[in-house]
Amino acid sequence: MALLEIKNLHASVEGTEILKGVDLSVNVGEIHAIMGPNGSGKSTLAQVLSGNEAYEVTDGSVTFDGKDLLDLEADERAKAGLFMAFQYPVEIPGVNSAYFMRTALNEVRKHRGEEELDAVGFLSLARERMALVEMPEDFLKRQVNEAFSGGEKKRHEIFQMAMLEPRLAILDETDSGLDIDALRIVSEGVNQLHSPDKAVIVVTHYQRLLEYIVPDFVHVILNGRIVTSGDKHLALRLEEEGYDKIRAEHEEQAISA
């Protein structure tokens, strides 16, 4: 049974349909890359999967670990082991990062039947995981994402992932905003966290990331639908050709269909 099974997913925002029948199956141990032009619906898919109620699911189904994912609130999805690294992490003034992370981690741990961490236990785990993404410790003292640079926000997302140890991580353009060194550090972190009982979906525009995080499958999303899938060579092809050819092929298909 697939860890994530998306069938004919349709979703709209403020009455406009964005996802127009997405099918995707992700098994444990796999890394999937989703590519596609701006505005094609990649972030929408990530947001819908993680339970953002601003998006309305109008058709289709999603199961996660055999359970109906769409039935769960966003926090229940996170507790069940789903994690999304935001393309645009949200700044939360007034909320201390350490407090936020410890609260979230303990919620997830409680759900898994694990012991809650006290301040000391939390700090030692946090230190270890911050080292993984080479994030300075004083970030914990700051307010969540407040005045973080673009790259710092992205590292902070992967740090959270490292803390929560999700079964499925969806990384929405985690590479954008990272400098060359940070891209390598963050990618290595993601690879270290990956294991045969987990899965990763990376959303990216660039082949560069996929040299570090090597995908088993690459999917191209166009206008709210996955139009073609392949292995890592598909990403190389896209890098050379751009989306025009696929777009043209797809339009032909759409016309002949």
Place this chain on the structure above:
Amino acid sequence: MATTRNDTVDHYLSAFEAFQNDLNGQASSPLNEVRKRALDRFAELGFPTSRDEAWKATDLSPITSTAFIPHVEFPRSVTETDLAPFRFGLNGPTLVFVNGRYAPDLSNPTDEDGVTVTASDEIDPEFGRIAPFDAHALTALNTAFLLDIAVIRIAPKVRVPEPIHLLHYTLPGEAPQLSTPRALIVVEDDSQASVVQTFSGQEGGPYLNNAVTEIRIGENARLDHVKMSLEGPEGRHTSNLLISQGRTSRFTSHTVSVDGAFTRNDISSVLAGEGCESTVNGFYILEGDQHCDNYTLLEHQQPHCPSHELFKGILQDRSRAIFRGKIHVHQAAQKTDAYQQNQNILLSDDARINTKPQLEIYADDVKCSHGATIGQLDEDALFYLQSRGISRSDAYRILLRGFAEDVLGRIELESVRDELTRRVLAKVDRNGATR
């Protein structure tokens, strides 16, 4: 019971006679002369109306439509158990006032090492200079029925190690009663002190605490001030806080309104010495039909003075809040750097906030900025927290706490800060079920 404004003014005029009789021979004291003049002035002024700029948006009827009764003596006594929740673990010099009267057995006054913290019915030479009764009706009313005046005096070059606490506690009686808390605080040159004023009360009926505090801060002196209203559910609270600051002095105040049916805070800070700095912060959290009104006036009279003002509020149910922030930069006050912010979160469609900055600038080389926000909680932030495993109701609480701590977190006294945060969150939680 009186119903109209004029009736209520008349009520105080006749109550004054009974009050005089109860004073038993003290009626010829210098204080009583001041009382009489203040009463005359109150009769002339009457209550403020919506024609007064500073009272335009305020519905003052919770004050004017009830005949609150001034008392010389009050029969009911208060125990340490009643007061304990309002002590905040502050063990320094403390004056406790119960229903406006000084309670020596519950207090810890001092008069040594340059630190004077006493209650008195004598007129200090500085009394009424910063808070004259002729300009402000509620100050006149306060002065007319004055009993025990809290006096804090810090001699020059003294650093007071512990915070000083003025704790007012009201037990509502059968009839609605008037208390007139009054404090004079003088921090002389190069001294440093921290003063906490707590206004608290029990449930059991309406009462009015009509408080006046006047503060003079000497050259290069520093005062940290916290004023809390934690009045009973039917308690009404009006407060006039006036500050005059000397050269390079620093004043930091937090006016926190948590409980009480009606609250009006007037805060006027005169930056009267070059290079002095004034921080006037506030926080309010309202529920039910509560009303809270903050009127601030910063008088920049001298050059090179920064002022910072941050007022934040959470409004629930049908509550009402008003914020008026006036910054007056006099012609001489070049290089003024004044910053003002008022931020509000409305958690109910029926809550109302009326917020207005007012800048009057007569100097040309100044920096003044102001802003006001009114909104709901940020849905993106709620989702972000939820997406990490935090339930929506906890996310709600975390965001509101963050919003409040932006102000409360600036209070230096940890025990006060923690207890206020706890009370604010308790109030948020009480209303959580309605969301």
